[in-house]
Amino acid sequence: MALWRREGFVDNVWSEVADNDSVPASGAIVVSAKRWSAERETLSGRADPVGVSIAAAKEAVDQLGEVAGRPLVVLDFAKFADGRAFSYAELLRERHGFTGELRAGGDVLLDEIPLMLRCGFDSFESEQASFGPALARARTLFSVVYQGAEDDRLPASLLRLKRRNASEKLAAE
DSSP states (O other), X not given: OEEEETTXXXXXXXXXXXXXXXXXXXXXXXXXXXXXXXXXXXXXXXXXXXXXXXESSTTHHHHHHHHTTSSEEEEEEXXXXXXXXXXXXXXXXXXXXXOSEEEEEESOOGGGXXXXXXXXXXXXXXXXXXXXXXXXXXXXXXXOBSSXXXXXXXXXXXXXXXXXXXXXXXXXX
């Protein structure tokens, strides 16, 4: 599956390990939140990194705190109409202080990319042929935003205040 990060399309060095599969001796792996909870001590002892994949479910909010220290968290968009992963991304970044790579997996729709970027997603898995150009457009689609978010863009109110303060400073000089 194609993987996009801020620098463009890249090779995915992370291998997904199913719950029933044995864990490879080396290499970066991604395991389910269920497996991470059950085998945390063993998995934490690996020399290579372990990421965690979280599916939208009732217990997912509780799992966010458990995975906040992982280098990679994959939030699965199981179907396009389920927006819980957006909320999980915000909670992970804001409430749990997650600083690792946040990846959108599953049914990632082109129309949702601007919001995913604002929620703090760093990378995206997609097989869609037009994904690259759509992602490039999404990053510049909105020149002004109205709310602060995880993408560090200043909201319109702060931009206006900053502009006014700069004008007043120039007038005073």
